[in-house]
Amino acid sequence: MRVLFTTWAAPGHLFPMVPLAWAFQAAGHEVRVAGPPACQDAITQAGLCAVGVGDQAAIAALPKPPELAAWGRPARWPRGWSAHLDLLDAGQRRVIRALYEKQCAVAGLILDDLIDFGRWWRPDLVVHDVLAMAGPVLAAVLGVPAVGHGWEIGSTLHPPTGDADTEPLPAYLGLFERYAADVTEPAGWIDPCPPSLRPPDGPPVRRLPMRCVPYNGSGGQPGWLAERDRPRRVCVTAGVAGARYRDPGGPDVLTLTLESLAAVGDAEIVLAPSGPLTEEGLPDQVRVARGVPFRTLLPTCDLVVHHGGAGTALTAVVLGVPQLVVPPSPICTEIGHSVARVGAGTMLDRLDSTELLLKTATDMLAAPDSYREAAGRVRSETAALPSPSALAARLAAS
Secondary structure: OEEEEEOOOOOOOOHHHHHHHHHHHHOOOEEEEEEOHHHHHHHHHOOOOEEEOOOHHHHHOOOOOHHHHHHHOOOOOOOOOOOOHHHOOHHHHHHHHHHHHHHHHHHHHHHHHHHHHHHHHOOOEEEEEOOOOHHHHHHHHHOOOEEEEOOOOOOOOOOOEOOOOOOEOHHHHHHHHHOOOOOOOOOEEEEOOOHHHOOOOOOOOOEEEOOOOOOOOOOOOOHHHHOOOOOEEEEEEOOOOHHHOOOOOOOOHHHHHHHHHOOOOOEEEEEEOOOOOOOOOOOOOEEEOOOOOHHHHHHHOOEEEEOOOHHHHHHHHHHOOOEEEOOOOHHHHHHHHHHHHOOOEEEOOOOOOHHHHHHHHHHHHHOOHHHHHHHHHHHHHHHHOOOHHHHHHHHHHO
């Protein structure tokens, strides 16, 4: 069997799909992963065969709709909106529509190359991340099934809509029309999110549950991870995509966090940056960790302070590490709500108070048991879900 995975962005949208791609490969199936040129290194470093599609310069030159400025600013949208877009007001709905339309524009720039490759390689199945709008179009053109792959917590498990949950997005329909293909729904939606962390269900979908096997990239195991006589360890990170959610008019959440935690006595702060970092002037107890996968780092930590990224949140809960979520955007807030709801962590409502952040972190370090117990319950849920290999076998047989 030949399975073609496709994504539009790496590493954030690629990483959740890697365990399933490995499972197909380990079972003897042929696997390719298609994405724009900027995705190629992350794909090959995951031990997968990359297929470059689209012109990266053209993708980078796409105009950024003004509505998307709100996506990188702290906001408290109605809880559960990611599954029920009709909860949003007109302005918020315009933000989501602009996001969808941007994804359709990206799909339009990669589809010619993707379809050319698909017609040559002839995959039997297309697996696409839920915002890779080119995936369903490719499958429709080739006449093969497609399944969407969620990105852990808060995935939108339905095709893009217009101004209401039931209204198709014209730009998405236009992608099918361009290739004279019938608009075809994915055959199912792979969901690696444990049931208790899922947002409330929106429109009914055919969910394909899968156990989350955290993959956060490749890397080494530094010797300091195994130090026996060490102080409490707090990981501070903005995940692999945190730099996208920085409000130029608001506080620098990472700097605020480090300033706050500098006052935590007897604690080592491990800063896991995803991009450039000026290390001069960092507090004395801060250790910078680059290239250390979270699945390796977090089990040695007593607390992780992060932006509310789906991968960080689910990796932490699966590994039983208490979380303090400091969300800089609406989707990160939605993820933070899920973490707080199950008791695996706390989410801050204010991002401008060093005192509040310090007190919250200190309280959590002093009394971590309830958070660890809650994470343990979610971990048990996760273990009960079908493994990536079991889901691969099911998809291969269908």
